[in-house]
Amino acid sequence: MGWGVERTPVPSGVLRSAVIYAAAVVVGALIVLAVTATMSWGRPLHCDDGTSGCLSVTQYVMVYVPPAIIVLGAITAFVRTLMVWRRRGPWMVWLGVGWFLFAVMLVFVASAGGALMS
Template sequence: MESRTPSRSAPGGDRLGQEDQEVRAAARFAGLITAIALAFVVIAVLWVGSCDPLSATVGCGRPYRTVLAVGAPAILAAGGSRAFVRTYRVWRARGTWWGWQGAGWFLLTLMLVVLLMSAVPIMGTG
């Protein structure tokens, strides 16, 4: 009689609790995208902080502030989308896909948090 339980060495599947290169790569990717977005937010805050409120210089105008406000959320959204594309590709290859999906949801959640917390102060409305 043949056993229907998958063996530990069977390719594909979740491999929950085991070390996996895909999960490690997904965590590194999410960390890298987060660091890039954080650096963008810091640069945007420093840029806006150096603007004189009385003078409307070209580098401190409304269009530039809008780009600075949505830059980091756009980076996080692109990273999250890339992680979801990678999730699908790894799933199709029967690899450990859940790390990439977790990275995608983490980046999209962080995108909303950054957008809600930094957009208004950087744009200077409110």
């Protein structure tokens, strides 16, 4: 079984479920980010002595939890890739979802790193 020219197309149901899964993971992370951002609205990012690094618990949640949600979603997509591959199904769709979620996680981590450094 190789890459052959006459490959069967991916069923629309598989593609739809993969896109819905990726969107649900990203929207879930954005909801957590929005809720914790509104909870920490107006809190100072600096300590009383003017140094940075004194974040509240909600600010730490805002920085670390959304990327963790996306990483767990990507790992789950990779596990799903393995399960579909073992059944000889269209596994490349789920592999693409996993890599897409890892790329989105890098965006979240980069923005969180910028928030921690300011």
